[in-house]
Amino acid sequence: VNLLLLNDEDLLPDGTALLRGRRAAHAREVLRSSAGDSLRVGRLGGQVGTGRVLAQSGDELRLAVTLEGPPPPRPGLDLLLALPRPKALKRVLLQAAQLGVDRLVLLNAARVEKSYFDSKVLAPAFIERLLLEGLEQAQDTVLPQVLIRERFRPFVEDELVGLLPLGSRFVAHPAPERSAGCLDPAAGTRTTLAVGPEGGWVPFELELLEARGFQRLSAGPRTLRVEAAIPYLLGLLAAGRR
């Protein structure tokens, strides 16, 4: 945890915050805070700043909060992701929050196992906990929006256009390798990256995405797991935006 996230209800009218439970324990046991220390804090959905430890006792932590700056700039990214197996999904949710993804659509696809949609990881409270953990890691305060869509075709045909702004669209697919020197997502526009299931997109899905303006983007000749492929591809795309 590189930042303690504060909710509106933590913030008291006198400019202090009172934390209990997980965050108070983390400050005490991991950050080894004591009275007078300054901790990095952020208001969920808002600014970041510092929290000076006023008092710490038992299960409580009281901070004098100063919020003074914006959270890190966002890369302008949306992810369209074939729902991965639950274990991988946990890591992907952590990563999406760390990497500043604005919108994460968890989508069905022909090669997604139907049982994945019954995973407890998809419970809103479970998703939120992982996203918050990712924000605390990346010192960000803005939660990605997560959408779950169990039907591929209606989503891509009817909902995609309204939901994900026009901009650069890429679909991860092994071949053919793009040979351009430097990827160039049009500067200043948003990027949507679509990443398929373990076995890849089926041709119909790929065609439907390409018909919606998604260009193929390869992570190279190696088949990466989704939790390695996502940051790798976002690194590739980030290089093009520099």
Next chain:
Amino acid sequence: VNLLLLNDEDLLPDGTALLRGRRAAHAREVLRSSAGDSLRVGRLGGQVGTGRVLAQSGDELRLAVTLEGPPPPRPGLDLLLALPRPKALKRVLLQAAQLGVDRLVLLNAARVEKSYFDSKVLAPAFIERLLLEGLEQAQDTVLPQVLIRERFRPFVEDELVGLLPLGSRFVAHPAPERSAGCLDPAAGTRTTLAVGPEGGWVPFELELLEARGFQRLSAGPRTLRVEAAIPYLLGLLAAGRR
């Protein structure tokens, strides 16, 4: 598993291979192979090809093996990594094999907890199992070499030059952001990427690396966990090599 890795001792003089245990069970239960099917195989350290299922019974799988092509090309990458906590190390080992890292040096640094060097994950058999899993994912056959070095300064001052070939050297560090349009690791040369511990390199370490030709490379304004930072930075660097 996208490829079954065969050891020399699996390969019989008549061009067949006899597998038992984990790989035979995987073929039967996950790949749902049956006689006549072709499975993707590779010889550890050698070529890739196909294994036609000749017979499958109980715990045994017999394949007619044809090795016919090279494993995927390698990006020419070495990683110098401050030893992460054991849980992250497991993922990093998987990733290093997936991403085709040639040499992974697990190094001490001021902000590495000493207890990490006692982790069971560092046992050679444990490391190898994770690397093999990464190779099977990426359809590669070439194991990264893993070195463990408990002293930062002697390694960087005395061993680094002989061990990691000259080429482009980068050290991951939050600031300042490189503003060059496209990173340009000199084409055709090898790349070494150094990634620090959770709390970052201390100034002395950074200076010593910079004195050895490492240029700072930022993953952006977000503090990423090592298992997200490594593929992200390798994606950034790969974009520069295209």
